[in-house]
Amino acid sequence: MRSGHFGRWAAVVGAVLLTGACTQANGLAGVGAKPPSTAPITGTPPATATSPAPTPVHQSAGRPPKGDDPVQVPPPKLSKYTYAFPVKGCKSSYQRKLLVLPKTTIWAKRGCTFVAPVDGVVDEVNLQDRWSPATDAGEHREGRFVTIIGEDGVRYLGGHLDSVADGIKPGVRVKAGQALGKVGRSGNARDTGSNLYFAISWKTGPAFWWVRRGMVKPWDYLDAWQKGNRTLSPRDETLKLRGELGETPGCTVQCSSRQLQSQPEPQQSQTPRPRKTTKKKDDDDVIILNPTTAPLGQR
Numbered sequence: 001m002r003s004g005h006f007g008r009w010a011a012v013v014g015a016v017l018l019t020g021a022c023t024q025a026n027g028l029a030g031v032g033a034k035p036p037s038t039a040p041i042t043g044t045p046p047a048t049a050t051s052p053a054p055t056p057v058h059q060s061a062g063r064p065p066k067g068d069d070p071v072q073v074p075p076p077k078l079s080k081y082t083y084a085f086p087v088k089g090c091k092s093s094y095q096r097k098l099l100v101l102p103k104t105t106i107w108a109k110r111g112c113t114f115v116a117p118v119d120g121v122v123d124e125v126n127l128q129d130r131w132s133p134a135t136d137a138g139e140h141r142e143g144r145f146v147t148i149i150g151e152d153g154v155r156y157l158g159g160h161l162d163s164v165a166d167g168i169k170p171g172v173r174v175k176a177g178q179a180l181g182k183v184g185r186s187g188n189a190r191d192t193g194s195n196l197y198f199a200i201s202w203k204t205g206p207a208f209w210w211v212r213r214g215m216v217k218p219w220d221y222l223d224a225w226q227k228g229n230r231t232l233s234p235r236d237e238t239l240k241l242r243g244e245l246g247e248t249p250g251c252t253v254q255c256s257s258r259q260l261q262s263q264p265e266p267q268q269s270q271t272p273r274p275r276k277t278t279k280k281k282d283d284d285d286v287i288i289l290n291p292t293t294a295p296l297g298q299r
Contacts, residue, residue: 079233081118081152084177085225086198088113094198096219101253103157103199103214104222110194112183114158116174117225120150123203124212125169129186136188137257139209142197143187146180147212149203152235157212159197160189198222200234202242210251215241 090112094104124147131140142159146168149155162184174180185194199214200221216238224232 075229075231078229078231079152079235081150081231081233081235082176083118083221083225083230083233084115085222086114086117086156086158087183087196088115088177088179090183092196094219094222096223098217101199101214102217103197104218106183106196106198106222107193108183108196110162110182110184112194112196113179114146114161114181114183114196116148116176116178116180117156118148118150118152118154118176120148120152120156120174122168122170122172122174122180123147123149123155124206125164127164131187131190133188133190135257138213138251138254141188141254142213143189144181144184145187145197148174148180152233153202154216154234154238155201155203155212157197157199157201157214159199160184160187160195162186162194200238202238202247204248208248210253210255211248215245 087106087108090108092106092108092112094106096104124145126142126145129143131137131143142157144161144164145157145159146161146164147155147157158180160183161181164181165179168174168180183194183196185192187197189195189197198218199212200216200218201211201214204211216234218234221232221234224230
């Protein structure tokens with residue numbers, strides 16, 4: 001072989017061997033077998049998906065977040081009657097427990113207005129304060145007072161009044177909330193703070209004054225009327241109690257005055273003394289026993 005041909009063959013073989021070695025090490029010529037550690041930056045960088053951070057809620061520790069204003073819902077209608085709290089235009093308080101009688105004392109400043117609790121007709125009006133601490137008679141304890149018979153059939157009493165409103169007299173029709181008098185200290189409230197004696201009962205004659213002084217516990221109804229439920233009615237309870245006790249039950253509490261209580265009972269002899277009366281035509285003596293000591297069959 002000529003030396004010239006051998007030299008060209010050796011050059012070709014060497015180039016082939018060099019190309020294979022480069023291919024094994026780096027893949028294709030000029031391209032690495034392993035990917036680059038960082039992608040080349042060309043144009044807009046790729047977007048990455050990230051979650052937005054929550055907006056912090058600023059509130060005091062232990063306090064719930066403030067809600068919407070409450071929706072005002074009217075109380076349910078419990079009867080066809082509409083009532084008014086009996087003291088108007090003044091701050092007042094009252095007892096919610098039974099003391100001596102089923103009535104309540106509504107404490108209020110002197111001169112506050114006593115109003116009709118419901119539509120009705122004036123039944124009794126007492127303009128004079130007849131109460132005396134010496135006798136403490138039960139029928140005079142309320143001093144000046146006004147009673148009405150409501151359209152619900154219930155009698156309402158307001159006592160210890162300082163005065164009675166003009167035009168208020170028996171038979172006059174009144175509306176719920178209409179002025180009947182002024183809170184005062186008449187009757188046996190003379191030595192206490194001014195207040196309104198408030199009682200619920202049913203209509204009787206004036207002789208049965210103890211019924212007028214209170215038969216039905218009033219504070220549940222006062223609570224309702226004061227808090228806005230103006231249709232809670234004492235009618236059913238009043239009629240039920242009247243049916244149980246009768247229209248004119250006997251007096252059981254504070255029934256007599258102190259003078260009557262202090263008077264000693266009359267002493268009676270064990271043997272009643274008969275007394276003579278005028279003789280009849282047959283001249284026989286007629287013996288009539290003292291009615292207070294005679295047997296029931298002879299009275």
